[in-house]
Amino acid sequence: MALKVKTKIDNEKIYDEEDETTPVSPLGQYLNSSVLSLSLYAVLEFEVPVDDLPISLVQRDFLPINPRFSSIMIDDKKNGVKKWKPVEVDVNDHYFDPKFPEGLSRDEYEECLHNYISKIALEQLPQSKPLWQIHIFKYPTKNGAGSVIFKLHHALGDGYSLVGALLSCLQRADDPSLPLTLPSRQSSTRPKKANASLLKAAAQFSFTVMTSLLDFGRAMLRSSIVEDDYTPIRTSSDGVEFRPLAITTMAFRLDHIKKITTNLKVTINDVITGAIQLGVRMYMDEEESKSSSSNSTALALLNTRDIHGYKSVSEMLKPNTSMPWGNHFAFLHMPMPKLNETHNSLDFVFQTHRTIKRLKNNYAAFLTGQLLAVSRKVIGSEATSKLVYNTMKNASMAMSNLIGPVEKMALANHPISGLYFTVSGVPQSLTVALISYVGTLRATIAAEKGLIDPEKLKIFIQKAYDNIFEAAIQSRY
Template sequence: MESKKEKTVEEEEVPVSPIGQYFNSSVLSVCILGVLESDIPIDDSPTLTLLKNLFLPINPRFSSIMVTDDKGVKRWKKVDVKLQDHVNVPVFPDGLSLESYDEYTQDYLSKIAMDPLSQNRPLWELHLIKYPTSNAAGTIVFKLHHALGDGFSLMGALFSCLQRTDEPSLPLTFPSSRPESRLVSDNKNIFKVMPRMFSTVFNSALDFGWSLIKGYLVEDDQTSIRSGDIGVEFWPITISTVTFSLHQIKQIKAKLGVVRLPEHGLQ
């Protein structure tokens, strides 16, 4: 009986990774904002049901809080989620122009980006902005703590909640940057795969080494983006959005000499 109880505790409380502890400490708290724009007005009536049936089962961290045990080790503890506490629907003035709602939306994003998440409930929030902007009829904002995962994994989690409009039973897909036939033939040709693999390993090692050097020995130059002022991380922030076409991104890639584009975010 005692061993069964210990096994249950171990299943419910999993140690937090070092990266997760780093992103959620007394001196640092990092969150990710995932913004989804809708072509149709947002109906919030099925929100709680969708969160319970689609969102929470994706990752056990979405229904867990971070606790510290007797030995000082941080662990994920499974809890009952009160979904209504995680859903926020802001109220803006009615009858404004699209440009005005653009400003209200950006100001709202800036505000929630700086607000700390409660440590007494799972580290995520959902914000439903039911006002039209220049780009959408409504905006859905997920605020997810970085301790839950990195940007790519959280983006994949959000995409897994979506369905195709033409065929909801099929998984969501995105256009590939290369024809499928070419991808298959490349994978079968070891002489093409191996150089690409070595290039990836070499660039990863180079980036890691350069990051260590910049972290301990070299300081970034002061620019219009990086002021170098002390305490700048505590200044108020403003979130702005800009849209680039794929052609413009390729131009930026060529100008900066980037090896490859982040395909997970583009495809």
């Protein structure tokens, strides 16, 4: 029998005594509108069955993490903005226990799990309730004895915030009293020389200003009139975000990737992004040869915080913190290298490295954010959300990556064998989401069902990665 639990957060400790509502961040408003509605799915795979995971865990460990998990989004007609309003939560409204046939193989249950994620991805979260759900999949898959799916609306926070929230209710499997360890931030930049000339610094500043304006101009065009070519991964039809997804995952060993980064003097992100773009190009060429020279762009999400690891949720909620809760990211438009314009597989890594370095070190993201803020004040959040929607729709694919713990985690003494995530509501036919966990980088491919074959694409991405690995090991850069 299901345990019914009702809980209400002590709002007097969190909200203003006269007005319990708090404003929704601008990005949060853009991501939950009539135009655009994005949700994140974090999937935890367990070493042991999850049949006995109690619903009381939600009330005890999940709800207290952040007041937004006990709030709904409402329209403030007086000020024309959306606000978070605390409400009473019935945990049973957010807890799901799907049933499937008994006696299937692990591979068949894996397919059931991915089909189930695709199904709930097509279902909008009710706006009358807090914007999250927890789904318990009590069947063994290829990588676990059972799985738990957290469905979280993107308006609650970005991947950094929501992963930080999940980590706060998990423990180290080997010793719960010890904190989880996150990988140190990696940089491929060389230390600056103390005697760098003033002239050189001025030239660098001028170059940064110029590239900032150029990238800002391109971003504006991509939110309006400039779009990618139609290819085997990008359809001309509207409403892509409402179509079923085919989902698959693949894994890369971090120690192997680090051999590449050491030889090429690039980052893990450079390597895996380059490998995915090369694999996608190879897939496109296989499906339609002329698409190898098409104009295609990958839209990457850049976290705009000064990240040196995850902070506790209580730290994120403090005013003026360097790593605040919420949505703090910008879009990076990354032109995908063309097969007929590259000499070898490493060109994809080096071009990715140069592009990411340029975009991260200029002011285009800041300028875009300022423009959206002005737009919101002039034409409102709904119309501004359309600009964000067009920015995504006009690109060919989206990519996002997060860092996870070095040590194995556990939930209520249930060890977690694997971790991956994906996103729904994106107006693109292909998204790739990556997260690291215990020495492995897990990639989730979510592709429009019937348009893209994710299993075939996975083969090409693996082949691209293998080519890059072999070339990097033999290189002398």
